[in-house]
Amino acid sequence: MRALPVGDSALLVEVASGEEAQAVHAELLRRRAAGLLTVREIVPAARTVLLDGLDDPARLASELATSDVPPAPPRAGEVIDLPVRYDGPDLADVAALWNVPEREVARIHAATEFRVAFCGFAPGFGYLTGLPARYDVPRRATPRTAVHAGAVGLAGPYTGVYPRASPGGWQLIGTTTAVLWDHTREPAALLSPGTRVRFVPVADV
Amino acid sequence: MTDSAFAVVRAGALTTVQDLGRPGHAHLGVPRSGALDGPAAALVNRLVGNPPEAAVLETTLNGCAVRPRSTILVAVGGAPCPVTVDGRPVAWGAPVHVPAGALLDIGTAVSGVRSYVAFAGGVGVEPVLGSRSTDLLSGLGPAPLTNGAILPLGSPMSLHARVDVAPQPRPPVELVLRVTLGPRDDWFTPEAVRTFTSRAYRVSSASNRIGLRTEGPALERALTGELPSEGMVLGAVQVPPDGRPVVFLADHPTTGGYPVIAVVRPSDLPAAAQAVPGTPVRFVAVRRR
Numbered sequence: 108m109r110a111l112p113v114g115d116s117a118l119l120v121e122v123a124s125g126e127e128a129q130a131v132h133a134e135l136l137r138r139r140a141a142g143l144l145t146v147r148e149i150v151p152a153a154r155t156v157l158l159d160g161l162d163d164p165a166r167l168a169s170e171l172a173t174s175d176v177p178p179a180p181p182r183a184g185e186v187i188d189l190p191v192r193y194d195g196p197d198l199a200d201v202a203a204l205w206n207v208p209e210r211e212v213a214r215i216h217a218a219t220e221f222r223v224a225f226c227g228f229a230p231g232f233g234y235l236t237g238l239p240a241r242y243d244v245p246r247r248a249t250p251r252t253a254v255h256a257g258a259v260g261l262a263g264p265y266t267g268v269y270p271r272a273s274p275g276g277w278q279l280i281g282t283t284t285a286v287l288w289d290h291t292r293e294p295a296a297l298l299s300p301g302t303r304v305r306f307v308p309v310a311d312v
Numbered sequence: 313m314t315d316s317a318f319a320v321v322r323a324g325a326l327t328t329v330q331d332l333g334r335p336g337h338a339h340l341g342v343p344r345s346g347a348l349d350g351p352a353a354a355l356v357n358r359l360v361g362n363p364p365e366a367a368v369l370e371t372t373l374n375g376c377a378v379r380p381r382s383t384i385l386v387a388v389g390g391a392p393c394p395v396t397v398d399g400r401p402v403a404w405g406a407p408v409h410v411p412a413g414a415l416l417d418i419g420t421a422v423s424g425v426r427s428y429v430a431f432a433g434g435v436g437v438e439p440v441l442g443s444r445s446t447d448l449l450s451g452l453g454p455a456p457l458t459n460g461a462i463l464p465l466g467s468p469m470s471l472h473a474r475v476d477v478a479p480q481p482r483p484p485v486e487l488v489l490r491v492t493l494g495p496r497d498d499w500f501t502p503e504a505v506r507t508f509t510s511r512a513y514r515v516s517s518a519s520n521r522i523g524l525r526t527e528g529p530a531l532e533r534a535l536t537g538e539l540p541s542e543g544m545v546l547g548a549v550q551v552p553p554d555g556r557p558v559v560f561l562a563d564h565p566t567t568g569g570y571p572v573i574a575v576v577r578p579s580d581l582p583a584a585a586q587a588v589p590g591t592p593v594r595f596v597a598v599r600r601r
Contacts, residue, residue: 111495114575115601117545119495148338150543152567157543159338226341227541227567230450234541271451290440290452296340 108176110168117159118168124154125224125236125264127176131156132300134176151225151300153234186220187297189268191259191306193217195279197247201261204244212280213308215242221266221304226296231270231288233298240264250276257283259306266306268298281306315382316433316465321415323457324376328446328521329435330428331367337441338566344546345447346562348521348585349426352390355478356430359387359407361469366434367444369457371427373588375418376457378429382412384465385432389480391424391586406477424483424586432468448521449563483586487515487593489559489576491549492600496539496571500551504531508557508573509597516556517589522565523550523558524584526593530555531573541567547576549595557595559584 108131111119120135122128132151135158138144144167147160161167193213195201202209221237238261246262251274254260258269260277267277270287283306287297298304320327330353333346347353347370357366369376375393380386387407388395395404396417402408410416418427437444437454446453457463497505513528531551544550548560550570559576561584574595576584587593 112492112600113495113545113572114492114547115577117575119542147335148543150338150566152542153540155540155542157338157545159543159545160335225541225567226339227565228341230337230340230342230452232341295441300339 110171112164116161118164120156128154130178131176186303186305188305188307189283189285190309191281191283193281195281197278198280201278201280217306217308223298223300223302225300229270231296235266235304244278246276317462318378318380320457320461321379322377323459324371325374326372327376327457328370329367329454330370330445331443332365333445334441334443341566343447343449343563345445348562349390349582351582353428356387356389356428360385360430360432362434369429374420377417379415380410384410386410387430388418390426390428391421393421393427394419426585431465433466436464436466447563484583487587487591489580489595490598491574491576491595493574497573499535499571501532501534509595513593515587515589515591521563523560525558526556539569539571541569544568547581548572549574
């Protein structure tokens with residue numbers, strides 16, 4: 108683990124793996140909840156956690172350098188079920204990349220418990236991990252100019268659901284009716300870092 | 313609809329509602345947003361007796377025109393521009409009474425990019441996640457102004473303006489941005505880091521509320537791999553594949569996958585918001601505080 112200074116009031120904690128990043132994120136949230144850390148933003152990402160709005164980043168950096176981060180806490184808390192119809196336009200391409208029949212893509216995906224590693228790209232867009240590395244897929248060579256809200260896609264090691272219509276380059280395997288983002292709802296985001304997620308196949312959504 | 317409202321007569325090139333933004337939600341992918349020239353927005357609010365969090369209008373280059381339904385105190389600041397009420401010139405950078413039904417016209421900026429218009433009571437659109445700011449990246453908050461739109465106003469505070477006129481910095485002739493290197497300066501060749509902190513850039517016309525784009529010498533990468541997405545801060549200088557630095561402004565994405573060579577001091581960003589395309593830009597490396 109190393110902590111890189113970012114400007115005068117932020118710190119980028121960099122680790123070797125996504126699992127470590129989730130562990131560091133959990134530990135930083137614990138410290139903030141316990142009143143041991145004052146910070147405006149804690150932003151987890153693929154291999155990093157950004158702490159923005161720190162009074163004394165240098166002090167925290169040296170503190171982190173000498174402290175052990177416990178491994179990510181055991182998976183606790185509720186699981187969010189997302190109803191999904193595996194009907195995406197890239198299902199055949201993904202099946203070919205995985206070297207399995209299309210219905211097997213749906214079975215494998217629905218049998219996986221995911222976890223929101225981090226959010227980004229758009230409000231409410233979560234990068235979900237959980238699939239074994241052998242199921243990593245590249246982004247589409249040519250991104251689509253329009254992807255509809257609720258589209259379930261794969262890219263690299265991640266699964267994601269488009270919270271609203273937007274351009275996008277992920278391989279689309281399905282559709283959900285779940286509302287990922289609603290700013291009139293509390294909380295507005297259905298998924299936040301650390302949330303556990305399952306995709307539940309339905310005949311019609 | 314209440315009488316406390318104004319009608320948009322001329323929306324201008326891009327006029328948005330802005331306040332202090334919605335920090336604290338970056339982990340959900342929500343940009344901070346908020347007025348790009350924060351000190352200018354704070355000043356016009358003070359001129360009409362508003363608290364600092366009141367929402368104002370932020371115009372882009374050619375101002376806007378609105379017609380309040382009731383008599384109201386307003387103030388225009390930020391980029392200097394002609395201001396008229398029913399065609400008669402009134403003061404810029406000072407509180408002005410606009411009679412009910414009169415046309416308040418904020419003209420084209422004489423210099424700078426963004427003028428700010430405060431109304432006593434503030435723009436009263438519904439807040440989203442605690443802020444009334446329009447976020448152009450994610451689409452949160454009210455849509456940019458359109459001709460004919462009616463926007464509500466809040467109730468004026470009983471506070472009196474504490475200042476009648478106030479000095480405001482001139483928009484920059486040359487934009488000097490102090491930067492601290494990193495966190496990813498090691499992704500660039502030493503030559504590229506020298507180029508970045510010594511050569512002249514210019515503000516690109518492709519700049520917007522998301523980022524100040526620049527034109528100038530391309531910065532060569534030492535590491536050519538792909539950087540996994542990581543959290544981004546306000547003022548981050550991200551270098552996309554074309555090698556031209558982009559300074560992240562209020563509507564910047566919360567995560568990004570291009571390396572950040574340096575971070576601009578926050579106190580230098582209001583000037584960046586007022587730098588017209590073509591303005592020379594220098595990045596000056598300073599020690600971390």
